[in-house]
Amino acid sequence: MSPENAILWAIAVPLIGSIGILLTGKIANLRETVTLVTAVIMFLIVGSLTHIVLSGERPSVTLFEFLPGLTVTFTVEPLGMLFGLIASGLWIINSIYSIGYMRGNNEGNQTRFYFFFAIALASAVGVSFAGNMLTLFICYEILTLCTFPLVTHSGKPEAMKSGRTYLGILLGTSIGLQLLAIIWTWHATGTLDFKAGGILDGHVSGAAISVLLFLYMYGIGKAALMPIHRWLPAAMVAPTPVSALLHAVAVVKAGVFTVVKVIVYIFGYEFLAEQLTTNWLVYVAGFTILAASIVALRQDNLKRRLAYSTISQLSYVVMAAAILAPLSIMGAVLHIAAHAVGKITLFFAAGSIYTAAHKTEVSQLNGIGRKMPWTMGAFAIAALSMIGVPPTAGFLSKWYILMGALSVEHYFAIGVIVLSTLLNTGYFIPVIYNAFFKEADDKDDPHANHGEAPLPMVIALTATAIATVLLFFFSGLPLELATQVVGK
Amino acid sequence: MSATLSAHLPALQVVLPLIAAPFCVILRKSAAAWFIALVFSWVSLGISIMLLEQVLTHGPISYLLGSWPAPWGIEYKVDKLSAFIMLIVTSIGSITMIFAPKSVNLEIPKDRVYLFYTMYLLTFAGLLGITITGDAFNLFVFLEISSLSSYVLISLGSERNALTAALRYLILGTVGATFYIIGVGLMYQMTGTLNIADLAERLPEVAETRTILVALGFVTVGIGLKLGLFPLHVWLPNAYAYAPSVVTAFLAATATKVAVYMLLRVYFTIFGTDIFAALPIDEFLLVLGLIAIVTMSGVAIYQNNAKRLLAYSSVAQVGYMVIGISMVTATGLTATILHLFNHAMIKGALFLALAAVFYRIKSVKIDDMAGLGKEMPYTMAAFVVGGFSLVGVPLTVGFISKWYLILGALEKGWWPVAALILFSSLLAVIYFWKVIEVAYFKPRPESADTVSDVPLSMLIPLWVLVGANIFFGTNSNLTVSTAMGAAKALIGGAP
Numbered sequence: 001m002s003p004e005n006a007i008l009w010a011i012a013v014p015l016i017g018s019i020g021i022l023l024t025g026k027i028a029n030l031r032e033t034v035t036l037v038t039a040v041i042m043f044l045i046v047g048s049l050t051h052i053v054l055s056g057e058r059p060s061v062t063l064f065e066f067l068p069g070l071t072v073t074f075t076v077e078p079l080g081m082l083f084g085l086i087a088s089g090l091w092i093i094n095s096i097y098s099i100g101y102m103r104g105n106n107e108g109n110q111t112r113f114y115f116f117f118a119i120a121l122a123s124a125v126g127v128s129f130a131g132n133m134l135t136l137f138i139c140y141e142i143l144t145l146c147t148f149p150l151v152t153h154s155g156k157p158e159a160m161k162s163g164r165t166y167l168g169i170l171l172g173t174s175i176g177l178q179l180l181a182i183i184w185t186w187h188a189t190g191t192l193d194f195k196a197g198g199i200l201d202g203h204v205s206g207a208a209i210s211v212l213l214f215l216y217m218y219g220i221g222k223a224a225l226m227p228i229h230r231w232l233p234a235a236m237v238a239p240t241p242v243s244a245l246l247h248a249v250a251v252v253k254a255g256v257f258t259v260v261k262v263i264v265y266i267f268g269y270e271f272l273a274e275q276l277t278t279n280w281l282v283y284v285a286g287f288t289i290l291a292a293s294i295v296a297l298r299q300d301n302l303k304r305r306l307a308y309s310t311i312s313q314l315s316y317v318v319m320a321a322a323i324l325a326p327l328s329i330m331g332a333v334l335h336i337a338a339h340a341v342g343k344i345t346l347f348f349a350a351g352s353i354y355t356a357a358h359k360t361e362v363s364q365l366n367g368i369g370r371k372m373p374w375t376m377g378a379f380a381i382a383a384l385s386m387i388g389v390p391p392t393a394g395f396l397s398k399w400y401i402l403m404g405a406l407s408v409e410h411y412f413a414i415g416v417i418v419l420s421t422l423l424n425t426g427y428f429i430p431v432i433y434n435a436f437f438k439e440a441d442d443k444d445d446p447h448a449n450h451g452e453a454p455l456p457m458v459i460a461l462t463a464t465a466i467a468t469v470l471l472f473f474f475s476g477l478p479l480e481l482a483t484q485v486v487g488k
Numbered sequence: 489m490s491a492t493l494s495a496h497l498p499a500l501q502v503v504l505p506l507i508a509a510p511f512c513v514i515l516r517k518s519a520a521a522w523f524i525a526l527v528f529s530w531v532s533l534g535i536s537i538m539l540l541e542q543v544l545t546h547g548p549i550s551y552l553l554g555s556w557p558a559p560w561g562i563e564y565k566v567d568k569l570s571a572f573i574m575l576i577v578t579s580i581g582s583i584t585m586i587f588a589p590k591s592v593n594l595e596i597p598k599d600r601v602y603l604f605y606t607m608y609l610l611t612f613a614g615l616l617g618i619t620i621t622g623d624a625f626n627l628f629v630f631l632e633i634s635s636l637s638s639y640v641l642i643s644l645g646s647e648r649n650a651l652t653a654a655l656r657y658l659i660l661g662t663v664g665a666t667f668y669i670i671g672v673g674l675m676y677q678m679t680g681t682l683n684i685a686d687l688a689e690r691l692p693e694v695a696e697t698r699t700i701l702v703a704l705g706f707v708t709v710g711i712g713l714k715l716g717l718f719p720l721h722v723w724l725p726n727a728y729a730y731a732p733s734v735v736t737a738f739l740a741a742t743a744t745k746v747a748v749y750m751l752l753r754v755y756f757t758i759f760g761t762d763i764f765a766a767l768p769i770d771e772f773l774l775v776l777g778l779i780a781i782v783t784m785s786g787v788a789i790y791q792n793n794a795k796r797l798l799a800y801s802s803v804a805q806v807g808y809m810v811i812g813i814s815m816v817t818a819t820g821l822t823a824t825i826l827h828l829f830n831h832a833m834i835k836g837a838l839f840l841a842l843a844a845v846f847y848r849i850k851s852v853k854i855d856d857m858a859g860l861g862k863e864m865p866y867t868m869a870a871f872v873v874g875g876f877s878l879v880g881v882p883l884t885v886g887f888i889s890k891w892y893l894i895l896g897a898l899e900k901g902w903w904p905v906a907a908l909i910l911f912s913s914l915l916a917v918i919y920f921w922k923v924i925e926v927a928y929f930k931p932r933p934e935s936a937d938t939v940s941d942v943p944l945s946m947l948i949p950l951w952v953l954v955g956a957n958i959f960f961g962t963n964s965n966l967t968v969s970t971a972m973g974a975a976k977a978l979i980g981g982a983p
Contacts, residue, residue, distance in 0.1 A: 064962055064963060065963075065965070066883070066888075066961070066962045066963060066964055067888060067891060067964055067968065068964075068965070068968060068969075072962075134882070137882060138882040138883060141881060141882060145876075145881075149928075152929060155929050160925065160929060164921075167917075167921065168917075171914070171917055172914050172917075175879075175880070175910055175913050175914060175917075176907075176910045176911060176913075176914055179894075179910060180894070180906060180907065180910055183891065183894045183895055183898060183906075184898060186895070187895060187898045187899065
């Protein structure tokens, strides 16, 4: 298969799979097989592009021209390659997990669930392979729309309310700000292609750059910069597999991925570094990191705590990119990968606790580590990665971000990282401690006699926990891709 | 033979439906009347396509009725803009006619169905006449033909309110037509001609006179009434809400478009862009357009009748077109002309979807549409795609027009305008999502009968329009290049 065809198939396969899911909806086992097979094929196709990208090629394919001079084009470059690998790879594991979760909790409308999940993955890979800003925007919007039915899956009034917040903020920011920024960019430069070094140099200058940066950064609502972060906790009403893959990986990473992409390929980080008016982004992101961590500290609901932790971790990526040093941008790229495997594990654990023990609050988890050693073990590893303890992936990315901040002597960023590491410790370590070392206090609970979650779920969360560690020891591929992104 | 026939296409375009209309009355049979309307709509569509082709390859066509030379005789004139508008009117007409019979038989008493088709053909002929004529007075005649017959069409609605809605439209529509003819009269007084090309030549000499400026004012208000330009739109929501479903779909997609066409003709062909220096009508239009897109979208949010909701949305959409005109630039006019076509596809699809809903559940109240997502999956899916297009989601036609409109605003440096356009798109998300939420996420009430989707004879035309939304949203070469060509011709002044 030529790389051009591989790009198209990587997007087409999940779409075809979604139709297969609809057709086999009546037979649950067959439907789940379709999902798994689709996920595996998609991952293989995406994976087949890796060595081509590593060798320096940038395969590109144009689908059609939909406005004069503007095309729907997909181009694979290192950053998109990494995001594509993460999203499609974790989809396999997530599908295994979903099977356990959806059946274990007797969820309704499962065909709809798997159908939109497949479309969400197609659009996530579309985002990662987008060759120009307009293509990215299209896939970004489709990703928003097709995850709405997943967020409101239960159909309860509370879910509908959250769904409105979700859609309102994501569509509002993207149409109101991002689209304006895109049309402005097109108006000013006559191109929307992603180019190393950016496209704006010589076309936009002075304070206008800062305004444009503002439109982009707040137009990418999926990156959840404060104060447009509220959709993310709202999305937690979704079934946990959705929170795990979409709201810890695909959707939110599409957000910070777009941020990095815009900073590196639209503005050009060297061009931005010359500007005097654009360093506000570091401070906004730094504030989000700290504020979200403090809020996370006060959440008793486990999924909400994880959601705020995600908001904080996403801003790590934004801040790292905004420091504008090559090393910190590498850190941003690595953090997209590191946070993905870590956070999906945490959500998997939360979902398996809910399925096995019917518990949702942090305060109910005393002693649960003894009944669910695999789940809580994985949780502990992933939490350590969030804090940044070696030997986990989180250490690696934090290291690069810190190095980058030091290289340009950005002491605010360094302070934020140190402080937030303390806060991360503050909201994760007590959970682990209580789970393993405190006595259970749920003697009266009818669900007290539970063991581990269903096997597929345990397999999935163990796999991602192992991946968190492996990423530390075998970091060659992501590092190489990250190096190519900054071009140094 | 074929050469002579093709030379007479401009006349046939108007004469054929005019002649066909009486046959419907003579035959009186519903089926026969429908058949005539269907055939003549499609013939007109064919003629439109041929005319557009001729214009694109050979340039504007001038046709002298009865071979009387202009400016004494009546001249028919086809340029890119009018050919494009005729394509819109005839394609919407052809598609709604396929859709019509089942819906019409349900909503209109059996003994009056032939009247529906008669009036439809007259409206159709009138709209085409407005578009094709090169004579300002002849335009008035066609305006009256289309208006009078559309009043009848609206009054055919099954609720009694349809009569008051039609009456209100009749009064305001007649005021509008009168204003227009007063304006034309004043222009005639100053120039002594009614031929549009001739007017364009002679007006500059007298452009600064008060009479001509008054004429411009009268014509603007007159057309503004037909257009549903805020705040002259008061007739529109009720007319759309109470008219038979098919009528709403046809009129919403064509009548306001033709009114915009009249505005473009008067401003850019007859008066020319210099007139805006004498009378700041562009700024006036901009303000009205902005108020329309924000307030009318806001009002739409609070509607419980889906047809009325879309009617308010139409008033808002007219606002977009007027904003494009007010830019007085090639990009702005391109956006307006594009949106004429695109909005016809969008609203045509949405109103046909509602017609299908009404066909099954006898209501278009949003509350009554609960659970329809499951029961009428194909109709509601069409509604969803149409709604996405209305909002301006990429890969739909709505996105294309919005793109050019915002580009036009940025070219002028009108940042707040660009922001307001986007803001009103968000309002569109809200009112459209209201329907989606009820249809897809609320269960069907226990008391309601289960319904199935509508027959293929309705689904196919509906989905043809939906398909057009996506096709021209992903492949905008034809529409954009035609609209651009038409816009440049207008802004250049020459007809």
